Amino acid sequence: MSYTDTPRPPNDHLPEPDASAVGNPQDPADYNPWPGIVASVLHAPDAHTLKAIRALYYGAQQYGRTPPGEAIGAFDREGHETHAGIAKVDGSIFVRAAGVVMDTLGWVTHGQKEGSWDRSALGWDDAWKIDN
Numbered sequence: 001m002s003y004t005d006t007p008r009p010p011n012d013h014l015p016e017p018d019a020s021a022v023g024n025p026q027d028p029a030d031y032n033p034w035p036g037i038v039a040s041v042l043h044a045p046d047a048h049t050l051k052a053i054r055a056l057y058y059g060a061q062q063y064g065r066t067p068p069g070e071a072i073g074a075f076d077r078e079g080h081e082t083h084a085g086i087a088k089v090d091g092s093i094f095v096r097a098a099g100v101v102m103d104t105l106g107w108v109t110h111g112q113k114e115g116s117w118d119r120s121a122l123g124w125d126d127a128w129k130i131d132n
Contacts, residue, residue: 007099
């Protein structure tokens, strides 16, 4: 939850709205980051980046309004947190994760270099042992 719930592409130059505009996209309270994320990920060179954002966007559509402490599976039957700190998690977790994905793998549509996935934890220890 330490990541922003209003991720923006680098060098995001938002227009100055007219005084008659309803809301202000420069104000995080009025800004919806999803259109920018979706438009930017369409040009990602790795299809897995697009798939990750698509899954996070779907999660946000289904659970994005979940209040803190009401995430499915956050508490066991005795009322204890299933994971430390999970009671603080709300529905913004999906857009926060999408921002991390874009920041890590690159807002390539906006000129940022392509990042790479961390594959260091793939597989099990036995899978990496060499048979003699």
